[in-house]
Amino acid sequence: MQTTPQSLNAALVPGSLRRxxxxxxxxxxxxxxxxxxxxxxxxxxxxxxxxxxxLVDLVAKGKVxxxxxxxxxxxxxxxxxxxxxxxxxxxxxxxxxNHLAFDIDPKLxxxxxxxxxxxxxxxxxxxxxxxxxxxxxxYDPDGFLIEIRCDPH
Numbered sequence: 001m002q003t004t005p006q007s008l009n010a011a012l013v014p015g016s017l018r019r020x021x022x023x024x025x026x027x028x029x030x031x032x033x034x035x036x037x038x039x040x041x042x043x044x045x046x047x048x049x050x051x052x053x054x055l056v057d058l059v060a061k062g063k064v065x066x067x068x069x070x071x072x073x074x075x076x077x078x079x080x081x082x083x084x085x086x087x088x089x090x091x092x093x094x095x096x097x098n099h100l101a102f103d104i105d106p107k108l109x110x111x112x113x114x115x116x117x118x119x120x121x122x123x124x125x126x127x128x129x130x131x132x133x134x135x136x137x138x139y140d141p142d143g144f145l146i147e148i149r150c151d152p153h
Contacts, residue, residue, distance in 0.1 A: 063079045
């Protein structure tokens, strides 16, 4: 597929992405990670009704834990006990993160999807609709998974 000059000019208006919504990390030892983020760093672990509806089952099964930072950014821990990093050296980049999620106004979500399509950005999956909103997952130039998501209308 060939890009047209018009598609090269497509972009989200600066300021459209409002904030980082959540960061999702793969962890090999869920208990050690929960202890680190909750007990050592003092982040609040989401429990009960605080857990996003789409993650309740995974949290109940011990596969996900959710924390929130003082500025409201959610940190999701995904238990992947068999997953080893591409490089065991923790100073190497892109070996332990799952994805980075940006929040956008629901009225601008479809525009964001169109911008991605016009730039022929590789889509992993989506757009998806959930009770907690809509999201689309795609890759940055280094293959790191990015999400743009919005709350329900």
